Amino acid sequence: MRALRVVGLDDDGKTVILEDPARGERFTVPADERLRAAARGDITRLGQIEVELESQMRPREIQARIRAGESVEQVASAAGLPTSRVERFAYPVLLERSRxxxxxxxxHPVREDGPDVQTLGEVVAHAFGLRGQDYAGTNWDSWRGEDGRWVIQLRWQAGRSENRAHWVFHPGAQGGTVTTMDDLAADLMDPNPNRTLRTVRPVTELAKQALALEAAEHPAVPAEPAARRPEPEPAAPPKSRSRAKSKATAEARTEPEPRPAAERTKPAAEQPPPAPEPEPAAAKPQNNGRKSEPAPRRGKKGHPIVPSWEDVLLGVRSQRG
Structure with a gap:
């Protein structure tokens, strides 16, 4: 690496002229913010400028995302930067979250009758003692929400489950107050509920083997499907009911009255025979004052007698036949 000396600024005032004293060669360097920070010895500013040039995420944005609850690894992955460069800007924000x-x-937790005398740490430690859990294995964290309030998180392991309880922290006099945000936080605030809490212990390898052996000896039998219940018949609408009722009433009215039992058991011989129906009277001929005309004469074979020409001309009727 050759050593160069500064000759001066170019005529435009934006370029620094450098010269190699051994060979007499001259070089130009842009007079930008990086050169000014290097001349001042401001290493922090040089790192910020490097991040701004290599990534689209500015240092202020990195700190804002860390303050909102993201981890250094998450921000580094989103910005496409090494973790070491993100930690440089995340360190002061992580200290703020821990504080x-x-x-x-x-x-002091806020209850129905006001703030509690005990602090949040004392109440949670007492609840863990009643449950037989290790309070030393818990992890406290905080971040600032979108509404500007600080959210406090308590994370602990119980058996195979990882639990998280959240509160909202309101700084103020006498240490401030906290209010619960979920059911787990509310359960920790009331360590003496009516139901007894079961102590959760870690599952050992021997217990795992026993459970596997029991499952192999007693396989699960599929449950038989339940018999389908017959569906009830739909009830008749009100109109059809009224029609059926009126029809039954009409039939009851038209039904003949029942005869006494003595009449029903009387033999058929004792019953009087039905009266003979009168024969229709023969129709009498009506003359109306006219003489009855004799019936036309017919021959031996029943054919009518045809008059001869003489009878027709003379106007007489012959006596034939």
Whole structure:
């Protein structure tokens, strides 16, 4: 690496002229922010400029995302930067989050009758003692929400499940106050409920083997499907009911009255015979004052007698036949 000396600024004032004293060669360097920070010896500013040039995420945005609850690894993955460069800007914000979590443990939980005398840390430690869990294995954290309030988180392991309880921290006099945000936080605030809490212990390898052996000896039998119940018949609408009722009433009215039992058991011989129906009178001929005309004469074979020409001309009727 050759050593160069500064000759001066170019005529435009934006370029620095450098010269190699051994060979007399000259070089130009842009007079930008990086050169000014290097001339001042501001290493922090040089790192910020490097991040701004290599990534689209500015240092202020990195700190804002860390303050909102993201981890260094998440921000580094989103920005496409090494973790070491993100930690440089995340370190002061992580200290702020840790400080707020400590202050929240000294705050007083808000109950129905007002703030509690005990602090949040004391109440949670007492609840863990009643449950037989290790309070030393818990992890406190905090971050600032979108509404500007600080959210406090308590994370602990119970058996195979990882639990998280959240509170909202309100800084103020006498340590401030905290209010619950979920059911787990509410359960920790009331360590003496009516139901007894079961102590959860870690599952050992021997217990795992026993469970596997029991499952192999007693396989699960599929449950038989339940018999289908017959569906009830739909009830008749009100109109059809009224029609059926009126029809039954009409039939009851038209039904003949029942005869006495003595008449029903009387033999057929004792019953009087039915009266003979009168024969229709023969129709009498009506003359109306006219003489009855004789019936036309017919021959031996029943054919009518045809008059001869003489009878027709003379106007007489012959006596034939």
């Amino acid at each position: 707020m979590a400590e202050l929240a443990q000294r705050a």
